Amino acid sequence: MTAPGPGLERFRHAETGVLLPPPGHGTAVRAYIRRDTGIGSAAHLNRFPAQPFCTVTWFLSGTVHNGVSSEAPALDAIVVGGPFTRPASTFSAGRIHAFTVVFFPDAFARLAGLAPASLADRLLPARDLLPAAWHTLLDDIAAAGDDSVRVACMSAFLAANGETALAPQVNWLHRLREAAGFDRLCERQVERKVRQATGQSLRALRRAERLETALLDAREAAAHGALHWATLAGASGFSDQPHLGRECRKLAGTAPAELIDRQARDESYWLFRCWR
Structure with a gap:
């Protein structure tokens, strides 16, 4: 493995990581992502792969643009992202402090009442998109003092919405196929149910x-x-x-x-x- 390059060295003080959800989050949350590039950090691209999950991201400080430069439109302070069928990029104009909840798409559809297919390859203002029942959560996470409080806010929200069952120790896609009835329906019916639940x-x-x-x-x-x-x-x-x-x-x-x-x-x- 080659040594870190100059571009990486400029971000040696960045705090970035993926937090796995506690068991009580059931099958709703895939992961939490935290990122704070620190005061005085340089502008840079953020590259993301195609992925089947839905996300809600809070930009707690800084400005992020929906494209590859500051010429692209600025994103709202809280955005919903749908499944992405292709790689995507955003541009951070300087320091960025962000917190993202990565949801399994079928769970997000239940919680938000939104079809994942309608969100595909898009980053949209959360307050315009999510139902009123989410707005207190959006405010609480934005105002929270640290990531542990943010995770606790999400835990309470999931519990209030019936998403507290322990996650079974099985692969997500296997669980999805089970929920779609693969053991009693034909493959075409299972495929239709999976597409409805996930958008893919x-x-x-x-x-x-x-x-x-x-x-x-x-x-x-x-x-x-x-x-x-x-x-x-x-x-x-x-x-x-x-x-x-x-x-x-x-x-x-x-x-x-x-x-x-x-x-x-x-x-x-x-x-x-x-x-x-």
């Missing part, structure tokens, strides 16, 4: 999950000097290494080897570096 086909969800697993495994292998792309591609369910490369370029925006290198050298890939 079961095939697209499997592709995203497969690539995520492969890239996490690649990052781990690279950290131990044991990365062999052809072996990893086969173990991850790809037909061969070129197949992995095509999927990575389509869903993450760059070739696999380049992506692993950029995670270590380019701050715009911060989410790839900290995702788990």
